[in-house]
Amino acid sequence: MSAHKMLAEVGCHIQANCGFPAPGLNSFNFKPIFSVGSFGFTKPMLLAIICMVIVVGFFWAAFGKPKLVPGKIQLIGEIGYGFIARGIARDVIGKKGDKFVPFLTSIFFFVWLMNIMSIIPLAQFPVASRYAYPVALALLVWITYMYLTFKTHGFKGGVKNLVWLDGLPSYMVPLIVFLEFLQNVILRPFTLSVRLWANMFAGHMLIVMFSVASWYLLTPSIMSAFAGGSFVMAVGMTAFEVLIQFLQAYIFTLLASIYISGALEEGH
C-alpha cells in the first residue's frame, strides 16, 4: 500500500489543515506482501507474474491447438503474431528476422501487458515503472545483439561492426571509435530501458497526481470544481496512457529488432 493512498484514505482534504499529499517516489515503493528472509515479495512482482501467466495463457488458448480455420482467440493471436512477424521482424530485419519473431513477440506482449497493468483496476501499476523490469529485458536484448554481432562477424569483425565507421579522416578515428563504442555498447541498453521506464514512471505519476488531487480538493466548497477538473484530467491521462503503453511496447520491440538487424548486417 503506497503512502499517498494511505494519506488520501484517512480523509485529508484541502481545508482540513492538511498539506497536499504529493505523490512521489513513495508511490513506486511497496511494502512486501510477504517476506522470506531478506527477500520481500512485492506487488510489482506479483503483477509481473500475473502478466507472464496472462501472456502464456492467452497464447496457449490461441495457439495451443491451432486450426486451419481459426477460432476467435486464434484469430486475435494471429493478428498479434502477424503484427510482430510482418510489421517488425520482416520490415526491419528482413528474411533473417524470422528466427527472432518468438523473441520479439515475447518482448512486445510481455511489455505491453506489464504496461497495461497501469490502468487495470486493483492492479493500477505499470510494472515497467520499477526500473528492474526494463533492465531485465534490455539486458537480454543487449546479450542477444552482442552475441549475434560476434557470431556473425567473428571477433575482429564484431569489434569493427560495433565501433568502426568507414571513410573517416584519420584524426577523427579515435573520437568516433570512442563515441561509437559508448553508443553501441554502453548507452544502448541504458536508453532502451530508461525510455520504457521513464514513460511508465511519468505516466503513472501523472495519473496518481490528478487522482490524489481530485480527492484532496473534493470539499463542499468551490474547490470541488477543481476536484472535477482534476478527475477529468485523471481520466484523460488514463486514456492517453493506453496509447503510450502500446507505443512504448512497440518502440521497445522495434529498437530491439533494429539492434539485432545492425548486428546481422554486413557493413556498418
Next chain:
Amino acid sequence: MLNLLAEAGPQNPLIPDTSELIIGLLCFLIVFGVLGKKLLPNIQKTLEERHDAIEGGLERAASAQAEANRTLEEYKAQLAEARHEAARITEHAREQGSAIIAEMREEGQRQREAIVAAGHAQIEADRRQVTTVLRQDVGRIATELAGRVVGESLEDNARQSRIVDRFLDELDAKAVETQGAAK
C-alpha cells in the same frame, strides 16, 4: 555509473532491485520459452499449412481448368476430324455413285446397241436364208415349169442354174422395167 546513481539517495528509482530483476528475467524467459518452443512454431506451421491449402487449392483448380480445356480441345479436334471424315466419305460416295450411274448408262447403251446389232444380224441372216430358199424353190418350180413347157429336161445342174439365173435376171429386169413404167 550505478555507483554514481546510488549516491543520489536511497530511493533512487534508477537502481534496479536485484530480486525484481531476477523475477522479471524469469517471467520473461518463461514467456519466451513457452512461446518460442511450442506456441509460435505451432502457429507458424498452421499458417504455412493454411497458405499451402489456399495456394494448393488454387493450383488444383488451375490444373483442373487446364485439364478441362485440354479435353475440350481434344473433343473439338476429334469432332472436326469426324466432320471432315464424314464429308470426305459423302463426297467419295457421291463420286462413286455418279461413276456407277455413268458406267451403268454406258453399259445399258452398249447392251442396247448389242441387242439391236444382234437383231439386225438375225434379220439379215433370216432374209438371206429366205432369199436362198426362195431362190431355190423358185428355180426348181421355174425349171420344172420350163421343163414341162419346153419338154426338155434340164437335169444338168450347171445348165439348170445358168438358166435359172438368166431367168431370174430377166425377171428382175422385168420388175425394174415394170417399176420404171409405173413411175
